[in-house]
Amino acid sequence: MPNVSFVAPDGATITVDIPNGWSVMEGAVKHGVAGILAECGGACACATCHVFVDPAWLGRLQPREAGEDDLLECTAVERAPNSRLSCQLRVSSALDGLVVHLPERQA
Numbered sequence: 001m002p003n004v005s006f007v008a009p010d011g012a013t014i015t016v017d018i019p020n021g022w023s024v025m026e027g028a029v030k031h032g033v034a035g036i037l038a039e040c041g042g043a044c045a046c047a048t049c050h051v052f053v054d055p056a057w058l059g060r061l062q063p064r065e066a067g068e069d070d071l072l073e074c075t076a077v078e079r080a081p082n083s084r085l086s087c088q089l090r091v092s093s094a095l096d097g098l099v100v101h102l103p104e105r106q107a
Contacts, residue, residue: 053098
């Protein structure tokens, strides 16, 4: 099972195992990762699962779709080039070791 590391704004890191096919957001919610609100439950409708993907991993991700790109304009913390919605990041063996940084707030 691939693992994903969530880095809080204070530098604290929690690493969790997430089954293939789940979203990064689903894994965060299941493991109680603070900083992922996921108010819409993963429907790509709220932008409360915003993360900053570690730059070393950007080339391994699928490109953003239009809906995700639009919602990233509505995040509580300003988007960056490495901003993604964790509900749109599907875990696979290729993402084993993925590192994402949590914003200071989601709402």
